[in-house]
Amino acid sequence: MSKDNIPLWSPEHLPLLPQRLVEMILANLGAPEWLVSISGFMVAASTVLAVFMTAFALLSLIERKTLARAQNRIGPNRAGWFGILQPVADGIKMLTKEDIVPARAVKLLHLLAPILIVLPAILALGVIPYGREWTPVPLELGLLFFFAVGSMTELSVFMAGWASGSKFPMLGAMRAISQMVSYELPLIITALGVVMVSGTLSLPEIVQQQGGGFWHWNVCTPWGIVAGLLFYVCTIAEANRCPFDLPEGESEIVAGHMTEYSGFKYALFFMGEYLGLFAIAGLFVTLFLGGWQAPLPGLGLVPTWLWFFGKLALVIFSYLWIRATFPRLRIDQLMRFAWLCMIPMALLTLPAAAIWHYMGRGPLSWMVVLPLVLVPWVLVAVIFNKRLAPATRTYRFADG
Amino acid sequence: MSVDATDIQTSIRAALPDVEIFLRTNPGPSGQHSLLVGNGDLLGVMRFVRDELAFDFLSNVTGIDWPDPAKADAVASDGALRSPHGFLEVVYHLFSTTKRTGPLVLRARTVDRAENCTIPSVVSVFRSAEFQEREIYDLFGIVFTGHPDLRRILMWDEFADHPMRKDYVAPDDYEYEPTPHGEVLERAQTHYPQTAG
Amino acid sequence: MSVEYTDSDRLLRVSLGPQHPSTHGVFRMNVELDGETVVKLKPVFGYLHRNHEKIAEGATYLSSMPYTDRLDYICPLTNNWAYALAVEKLAGIEVPERAEYMRVILAELTRLINHTAFMGFILGDMGAWGSALMYAFREREKILDLFEHLTGARMMANFMRFGGCRNDLPAGWREQVGTLVEGYGPFLDEMEKFLVGNEILLSRSQDVGQLPAETLVNGGITGPMLRAAGVSYDIRKVDRYGIYDRFEFRIPLGEKGDVYDRIMIRFLEMRESLKILRQAIDQLPEGDYVNPKARIRGFKPPVGEAYGRIEGPKGELGFHLISDGTPNPYRYRVRPPSFINLTLLEDMCLGLDLADAVIILGSIDIVLGEVDR
């Protein structure tokens, strides 16, 4: 894309503005070619980081305020105008808090763990297409990169759990790893469905194919509904959020693998968790909700990255809503749910997607694929309900 | 509805021939008379009461310290003064969930307050006595023979004395209080001389 | 189902508490875990022990009434009533009609507070931290305001005297209770929508911590836990103390006695309490609120012994008093339902997960003020 004929200040290219400005200035100053491209990349990366750091700060405030509203409270409103400065206050508190390292901890791993949790989240954020023009790193193997980097978090959770030396982190690490490993399978299998249909691993390409109105989105296809739902549930499990927040189930094992951390390392854990949440929710929006595509064809005026962040906000609001409502699953129920219900259902979406693709994607394919996908759900609902899912009970009354 | 202690006593005597069981009338208006059971046949009586008379719920086990026996006989007496020196006593309140009958009060006494203050534990008959007997052991010092896990329950394990006994002297290392008066004042002044006078 | 392990070094010894988010106070459990399943669970008490009974022996009958508020500090008025009932049985004092009605109204309001707060706590233990608790505490605040309006303090009421109550109902109090009772029905429906059908709660709480009814009775378990296992034993119906025989209400009974039944039994009990409250408010007579002949100062009951008990929200709360004629009780014994309900805690938790042990402790609904006394 030639840079010179695109107006500098067009809203669509706003996110790229800092990068193009720096490159223009350096080019005018006669800097060598490699220096210009290197600094351009650095500035592009820092814009992504800046955007998501402010999003992280905002989300930590919005989460507390939405949870408060769901519980008929007001939430933080003392720091700053409407609690706006609360994230700043938390940041300063985290920085000034004493950083206690337990005596039995393995110092190096104890320090390395929080870093290795934030690292993959940031790498994953670099791959997601936020706007028609704005994909920080348009990799040809974007999705594979995302999952490769994403799977490293388990290693850092183990380091955090094992290096802290005490019991609760050990339990927390065990739970976290088993949960992440068993929910990564359905995550990848459902993502395969999208890859099969769009024929490419590069995320901008996948979003390109979902253009022209929301009925083109992957979620509005017979197999897409089921795959999207499963992917959504797996994102909750992958980001360790309620009802799958077993690793730091505070009512059982205090704070799981994060128990022995305090001060800025604890803040790093939270940053890693929230950035991971942005990354995995961003992937969900990219694969199933048509990334930066506008819901209706005629909306060319609005910059595309606004659609992406709007959908992202909606998805993350649904996480907060779920967190305000549901209790936690037990570890064996979580495992049984993953292996007995999620993975078979996810495997089922692959043939459904293939049939839908080779039957020409028209109404005929809808009629064939829809029952193929929904019948097992009904079967599982009936079986689960009769055998496993308990019904409510009747209670007799005595007068005496 | 309340229980008639006398006919319970007669039925126990009928079933267990040579049992030591004496009626203790309660002078107060509450009308809850009790039966004093010898330590030897406490378990037998408890098992009989649970199985035949359907008192399947042991609600409460209370420990009492009687330094002078006259007071004990004033509260629950059959006229004759039974033991010359002080003793420790345990009172059991039993109820029946099926027959809905009121408290059957049984009493068991130790020989004396110093060396052998032991009473057979009823945990084998009523599990509900487990924690309550541990508490009585902790606060009164009655050793319950046959208790599965007799440890201190409320005080910390290294605590030596038994606080609920009448002759227990509380430690006087009070934190300084601005308005001590009476004997609290004198004791506080021994600890904080500058506040005296 | 007992789980024996020979090589004990494979076990993970964890001490849950006394500083732990879900032990309802300073309560500690030494748990031995094999992976996640509980192999051994020994409760440790005594962190809040202040020897309430020794203080009561040194004080007069009246001055230990405010201390009974601090036994089970979530339902102070039922503690007061249990103590007043025991002393009235010890000294043979009659209670006028109006005072009996006031006592029933206050006890049923306290039962509402306790069971509503229980709903919030049990969901907090399961992980839905905050939502149910805040709704429960929003309703609890309304009832506490009623108590503050009547007794002068939200929680530490110190309101019952031997032979009646401390002061009369202020103007308009009765109507306020009426409006509260009307508003409570819809709140319970909303709470049930939140609780009853929730699959995660169902799967977490059903068939967890289940014991046969005989073991429960033999273990001295009383209150909603006993009725959840199907044993119909409610002291309001058994002893017919106070004027409970004038009201028409029923006792809900479960069949399995697991955590789910205990939650639902407390729900149904709240609905029954609302029924009692409606009847009590309609029939509240005029008259003096305390027995005129009852003395406040220098009260010396005759020599004797008495055991009085009531159906507290947590179980049978009893007071065993022995008087030797002096103004101070010779022996003052509290029969604490929370303490005795913990006897079978280990039997319920063996072989289950750590997460279940936390919920089972929550379903017993203990308050450490009463456990440690």
Place this chain on the structure above:
Amino acid sequence: MASLLILSPLVLLAALGAVWMARPVHAALLLALALALNAVLYLAMGADFIGLVQFAVYVGAVAVLIVFSLLITRQSDETEEIARRPKALVPGLLCTLPVLAVLLITASKVPAASDEAPALPLKKLGEILFTTHAPAVLAVAVLLTAVLIGAALFARETKPNDP
């Protein structure tokens, strides 16, 4: 070429550390580091797909499972582990030297590596895999499922007094 010179000693060091470390957890983590550096080597040479797959499969799955199994089993104490190490040096060297020799001989016969790797687009890779090599892929798939079921059965038996 520069990346090869920087990365390969690092990989060697990490692998040696993985072998030499006394505490099993350190060894496992160093193994993960070695595999990760290997993946970086592939990426540096331009073979993106292989690099990412190596990273995802080895670091993401294999290393995590090794570490997870360490977490569950009770570690034996390291002291007798350290005691055995010097004695193990001689047999260790005896085994590795012939392998090293074979490796060097084959490496010398290979023609000088051309600079750019043969560019193989992903789509063609997929087609080759599922057309010419389809039977091999199916055989591996059947083998993997058999292994999975076997592992599940093994896991079940060790749990004592299972109904």
Place this chain on the structure above:
Amino acid sequence: MQPTSANTPAQSPPEKPGRWMLPGLGLFQGLAVTGRNMVQSFYNKERMTTVQYPEERAPISPNFRNFPFLVYDGNSIDNLRCVACSICEKECPPQCIYIVLERDENGKSLKRPKIFDIDVSVCMNCGICAEVCPFDAIYMDGEYELATDDRFEGLLFHRERLAKSADYHMKLRPEQASEVIARRKAEEEKKAAAAAAKAAKAKADAESKKAAADARPADEKGGDA
């Protein structure tokens, strides 16, 4: 009598017994409840009960009781109603009141407390002192902002700090104060009447004695004074 468990299979709380429910429905009901609360917490006063404390203050109920205070009639502190009988000191459960009776030089009690301390860190505002005081001298206050940084002297309220005027009591609890005032006035009248009656009787005796004295003036000089 056997428990008549009616065994009437009442319907389980919200819906028919053991109704088959689509597995996901319960979760959505839960979401609906939190959603409704989230939306209504913006406009429904019933649900939003939080009060921004320093700016707005929740109203306290009329007979809310906090720490006790001594009542003095009129406007000067030295006519306290308290006569230092120290009944409240004996009856106070945690023993946190400390009274020293004021005596003049030759030991006659002046019916006034020289020292009247309440250790507010020990007092649990149970209200028993106000209940047992026969002279209406001590009542429970409604003021609750008493935080201090000094743990000892700051929480030891002396007589001056505790004493408050009768009309403060009237302002704090109108009906209780007016009832006390009425009762005290009635006692005054009764005492006055009794005094008057005694005085009248004394005068009557004096006249009768005088009359008797007049009747026999000759035999004794003195006559009573």
